[in-house]
Amino acid sequence: MNALKELGNYSSLLYQALRSSTEFSTYRKNLFQELVKVGYDSVPIIVLVGIFTGSVMTLQSAYQLESAFIPLSTIGAIVSESILIELAAVISSLVLAGKVGARVATELGTMRVSEQIDALESMGFNSVSFLVVPRVLAGILMFPVLYIVAAIFGIGGGIAAGYFSGTVPPSDFLQGARMYFYPWNVVFGFVKMFVFGFIITSVSCYKGYYARGGAEGVGKSTTNATVLSCIFVLLADFVLAALLL
Amino acid sequence: MKMSNEVKVGITVLLAFIVAVVGFRFMRDVPILRQTMEISTHFERGDGISQGSIVNVRGVKVGSVSTVRLTDDGRVRVTMRLDGRTSVPENSVAQLTSLGIVEGKSIVLQLGDSDEMVEHGGEIEGVYVESMTELLGNRGEEIADDVSASLSELNLFLKQLNQTFDDDVSAQMGQAFGNAEQVTRQLSEILDQKKGEIEQAISAGSSMLSQLDTLATDNRPKVDNIMDSLESNIEELARVREEMERATASLNSILEKIDGGEGTLGKLVNDSEMYDNLNELTIEMNNLVRGINENPGRYLRHMSIIEIF
Numbered sequence: 001m002n003a004l005k006e007l008g009n010y011s012s013l014l015y016q017a018l019r020s021s022t023e024f025s026t027y028r029k030n031l032f033q034e035l036v037k038v039g040y041d042s043v044p045i046i047v048l049v050g051i052f053t054g055s056v057m058t059l060q061s062a063y064q065l066e067s068a069f070i071p072l073s074t075i076g077a078i079v080s081e082s083i084l085i086e087l088a089a090v091i092s093s094l095v096l097a098g099k100v101g102a103r104v105a106t107e108l109g110t111m112r113v114s115e116q117i118d119a120l121e122s123m124g125f126n127s128v129s130f131l132v133v134p135r136v137l138a139g140i141l142m143f144p145v146l147y148i149v150a151a152i153f154g155i156g157g158g159i160a161a162g163y164f165s166g167t168v169p170p171s172d173f174l175q176g177a178r179m180y181f182y183p184w185n186v187v188f189g190f191v192k193m194f195v196f197g198f199i200i201t202s203v204s205c206y207k208g209y210y211a212r213g214g215a216e217g218v219g220k221s222t223t224n225a226t227v228l229s230c231i232f233v234l235l236a237d238f239v240l241a242a243l244l245l
Numbered sequence: 246m247k248m249s250n251e252v253k254v255g256i257t258v259l260l261a262f263i264v265a266v267v268g269f270r271f272m273r274d275v276p277i278l279r280q281t282m283e284i285s286t287h288f289e290r291g292d293g294i295s296q297g298s299i300v301n302v303r304g305v306k307v308g309s310v311s312t313v314r315l316t317d318d319g320r321v322r323v324t325m326r327l328d329g330r331t332s333v334p335e336n337s338v339a340q341l342t343s344l345g346i347v348e349g350k351s352i353v354l355q356l357g358d359s360d361e362m363v364e365h366g367g368e369i370e371g372v373y374v375e376s377m378t379e380l381l382g383n384r385g386e387e388i389a390d391d392v393s394a395s396l397s398e399l400n401l402f403l404k405q406l407n408q409t410f411d412d413d414v415s416a417q418m419g420q421a422f423g424n425a426e427q428v429t430r431q432l433s434e435i436l437d438q439k440k441g442e443i444e445q446a447i448s449a450g451s452s453m454l455s456q457l458d459t460l461a462t463d464n465r466p467k468v469d470n471i472m473d474s475l476e477s478n479i480e481e482l483a484r485v486r487e488e489m490e491r492a493t494a495s496l497n498s499i500l501e502k503i504d505g506g507e508g509t510l511g512k513l514v515n516d517s518e519m520y521d522n523l524n525e526l527t528i529e530m531n532n533l534v535r536g537i538n539e540n541p542g543r544y545l546r547h548m549s550i551i552e553i554f
Contacts, residue, residue: 032251035254036250039254039258040253040256148261148264148265155268177272178272179297182296186269
């Protein structure tokens with residue numbers, strides 16, 4: 001019952017956001033601020049995530065596929081394909097759920113409990129348009145960009161790890177990666193990131209927007225926002241894989 | 246430098262876009278800056294190749310497959326994107342073949358010897374080479390028939406062999422095996438019985454060896470001493486020998502002198518005069534004594550006892 005109520009609240013918030021998304025002048029300044037916070041500021045950590053995902057994948061695939069019958073290029077194929085389809089999107093999203101989701105939920109929650117949102121409303125501002133729309137839009141727009149960063153650095157990290165550990169020469173790695181490179185995988189990754197960006201920012205906005213009960217309530221809503229974001233990201237990952245592959 | 250948010254967003258998106266395009270082209274194996282050349286070929290079938298499959302010339306990768314498409318006449322048209330520097334003669338042949346049992350298929354360009362080179366967009370002949378597995382798949386029935394025929398012949402042979410080994414022969418063989426077994430058992434019994442002795446002998450041998458070992462190690466200083474004194478003795482001997490040599494040399498010279506008649510001894514040895522004189526003296530003395538014996542008065546005449554005493 002409670003879950004249904006939450007779903008209803010969430011949907012109505014999204015509806016309001018959608019309806020007010022035309023008021024570009026209201027949230028224009030906020031949007032760019034959010035784009036920087038979600039995208040530009042997240043690049044370093046996504047680079048790190050990408051490099052480590054790729055290199056760990058390479059080393060572990062090389063360890064698992066240590067066989068005379070499996071050509072080394074297979075490792076490149078496995079690593080690049082998994083990064084493009086799954087890892088660049090999902091691992092980055094889980095990290096961003098912590099980084100972006102928690103920030104969004106805390107910001108909105110604090111504004112809610114310190115009655116800043118009420119103040120905005122009483123001044124005649126559309127608070128959803130002012131606060132929620134730019135954050136969700138920033139998530140939708142910037143997550144695919146971060147996917148590019150994660151994928152490039154993931155594959156680069158994989159090549160580097162294979163080269164420096166001496167397990168897979170870059171030429172073999174690239175040969176395998178190119179042999180099994182399907183543009184659809186990249187499209188699929190973009191779609192995933194688009195959805196994940198939407199899920200993380202909207203869930204966090206919802207949890208923060210409806211926070212209640214002082215500092216403790218903000219903490220609780222932040223925790224909920226992060227945990228729910230992660231769960232829904234994984235769920236959405238499954239649903240997308242089932243639908244699109 | 247303080248950048249406005251818009252600039253930051255712009256930089257991020259622009260860089261991501263550029264990286265994405267470059268990365269995409271890179272993964273599609275389209276050289277990012279270099280010129281490429283496209284040529285196409287037709288195969289009977291296109292099993293195992295797809296976009297991105299490798300195009301080889303003598304084992305060196307020169308490009309990759311860009312499209313694989315069915316044509317209206319039921320063949321497969323494959324377009325390859327080659328490195329711009331590869332020159333492919335007109336009469337080259339593209340073979341669709343597998344590199345290994347597990348590795349994927351690839352296209353191998355067998356370069357021809359024509360002087361005319363294929364232009365961008367040109368076409369060369371294509372040959373589909375059956376792989377090992379396909380060969381097995383297509384001709385599997387034949388092979389299976391062969392194998393089954395061979396097996397039935399083998400069966401027959403074994404049956405005949407069985408018949409040849411009738412009861413008599415097999416009984417003899419059984420006996421022979423029985424004998425061999427008995428012998429083995431006896432041998433093993435003997436070994437069991439003598440086990441103790443053998444072990445004793447081995448242990449005695451080993452203890453002897455160890456004793457020898459300790460003896461050798463314990464007496465090492467003494468042996469060293471002995472060797473030292475032996476060495477000094479040998480040195481002394483050498484010295485003695487030298488002296489002996491010197492002594493012999495002087496003795497030799499003395500003997501030579503004696504031989505040559507030099508000196509008293511030489512004369513004594515070599516000169517017979519003295520001997521003759523002595524001989525004569527002896528004879529004279531004899532005569533004198535005989536004379537005195539015969540007639541003492543003759544010699545004592547002039548001598549009186551008083552005079553003497």
